[in-house]
Amino acid sequence: MACLFRVDMNEQTFPIxxxxxxxxxxxxxxxxEWSVLEPALLDRIxxxxxxxxxxxxxxxxxxxxxxxxxxxxxxxxxxxxxxTLWAVISESPTTEKTAQLLGLAxxxxxPRPEEKRQFSVDDLGDETALFxxxxxxxxxxxxxxxHVVVFGDVNPGAEIVAEGNVLVWxxxxxxxxxxxxxxxxAFICALDLSPTQLRIAEEVSAALEPQNNPRPEIASLxxxxxxxxxxxxxx
Amino acid sequence: xxxxxxxxxxxxxxxxKTTAVANIAVALASNGxxxxxxxxxxxxxxxxxxxxxxxxxxxxxxxxxxGRCRLRQAMIRDKRLPELYLIPAAQTRxxxxxxxxxxxxxxxxxxxxxxWVLIDSPxxxxxxxKYAIAAADQVLVxxxxxxxxxxxxxxxxxxxxxxxxxxxxxxxxxxxxxMVKNHDMLTAEDVIDLLAVRLIGVVPEDEAVVVGTNRxxxxxxxxxxxxxxxxxxxxxxxxxxxxPFMDLSDQGLWARIxxxxxxx
Numbered sequence: 001m002a003c004l005f006r007v008d009m010n011e012q013t014f015p016i017x018x019x020x021x022x023x024x025x026x027x028x029x030x031x032x033e034w035s036v037l038e039p040a041l042l043d044r045i046x047x048x049x050x051x052x053x054x055x056x057x058x059x060x061x062x063x064x065x066x067x068x069x070x071x072x073x074x075x076x077x078x079x080x081x082x083x084t085l086w087a088v089i090s091e092s093p094t095t096e097k098t099a100q101l102l103g104l105a106x107x108x109x110x111p112r113p114e115e116k117r118q119f120s121v122d123d124l125g126d127e128t129a130l131f132x133x134x135x136x137x138x139x140x141x142x143x144x145x146x147h148v149v150v151f152g153d154v155n156p157g158a159e160i161v162a163e164g165n166v167l168v169w170x171x172x173x174x175x176x177x178x179x180x181x182x183x184x185x186a187f188i189c190a191l192d193l194s195p196t197q198l199r200i201a202e203e204v205s206a207a208l209e210p211q212n213n214p215r216p217e218i219a220s221l222x223x224x225x226x227x228x229x230x231x232x233x234x235x
Numbered sequence: 236x237x238x239x240x241x242x243x244x245x246x247x248x249x250x251x252k253t254t255a256v257a258n259i260a261v262a263l264a265s266n267g268x269x270x271x272x273x274x275x276x277x278x279x280x281x282x283x284x285x286x287x288x289x290x291x292x293x294x295x296x297x298x299x300x301x302g303r304c305r306l307r308q309a310m311i312r313d314k315r316l317p318e319l320y321l322i323p324a325a326q327t328r329x330x331x332x333x334x335x336x337x338x339x340x341x342x343x344x345x346x347x348x349x350x351w352v353l354i355d356s357p358x359x360x361x362x363x364x365k366y367a368i369a370a371a372d373q374v375l376v377x378x379x380x381x382x383x384x385x386x387x388x389x390x391x392x393x394x395x396x397x398x399x400x401x402x403x404x405x406x407x408x409x410x411x412x413x414m415v416k417n418h419d420m421l422t423a424e425d426v427i428d429l430l431a432v433r434l435i436g437v438v439p440e441d442e443a444v445v446v447g448t449n450r451x452x453x454x455x456x457x458x459x460x461x462x463x464x465x466x467x468x469x470x471x472x473x474x475x476x477x478x479p480f481m482d483l484s485d486q487g488l489w490a491r492i493x494x495x496x497x498x499x
Contacts (some may be wrong), residue, residue: 137393
């Protein structure tokens, strides 16, 4: 979803930049008169209706000072186009306050997967892990260049792709790929390992039979390079 | 009056959204509440058929939104219950005719008119789903005890959480007790175990539901039907009453028939 394009209008007097975020679009608006910028933005959106349809949008307005009326009318206009405005980012405290007043987020806190991709496991150190304290439902995809720890279940239809190991304190019924960059010593362990599919490095295993009496298991590659899972035993 | 707006959705099609809306609405209206149903499935309307009001449609949801009629004109009064209304979907338009903000505005207008607004969501997770949940105070997710329907319900619950609609309540529809007994079907427990949300009702499979749907006479009007009872219980739980879950295990019609057949 890394779609980055730049739209220069009226001989580059005010650029509007649109970037893909993990959970929507980030529209950055340059400096200029709001009375000119707003219609320009709406024109832009109108011209590419199909692209924007149903999008969640965060707006970076720079130092622009916006009052409640400005933001409310913009939010309504966007909504008419089927776009949800969920955040307004600004250097101006006035604008920030306005956004907060309307219940909009004022920073985009979640790091983008594209940004995460720029780091390798080496940069982060070997033991960097993403900790997720929630159940991953169908349709959720987590990609991380380190280990992933889930405190919750991984439901069918959810996917985890990690360059490191994956630990799940819960049930695994979805798809997990550990060592996604080719690390054959990666492992996957869970309290109940009944996945749709497991992958370690290049190896893929089809569904394991659901267990009647689930017990913790660890899946890894054996000496022959085949994926196998064994019950966890305290040592 | 300040209505509570409830949307019923499922992700997967054909699990019983429309039937549930019609029956819960009938049950609420029988309890004396003033209820308005909205068919959100623009282009594929059928709540009007299930409620038996097809031949009374003059104006529809899109007419209200586009200002071709007043809200009251599009509210079709039910033929059995004077406090029950339906705003039908437009059949000749598609989902692009309505936006989430349209639904929020309509919902706000309806809040002053009735006690309950029930919105029948289209299947899927696209625009239709989004506008259907936009105005909702509470969302009911309905599923069948089938792996594919439960998977879709899980996805929808995830989306509702992302939309900050809070945790929805779950209706398990069409539970076939014989199949459960023979371990051929997921049990209600299996479904709740996976979805981890609050259960608001379990509706047993009942052929009379199909008959009622075809005749435009929702089963919740039938005192003798187990499925009708289940829908009436859901309505009471929505109204805040603490209704114990029916013991479906042994008193189902099928079980009784089988026992009788066995005795012969």
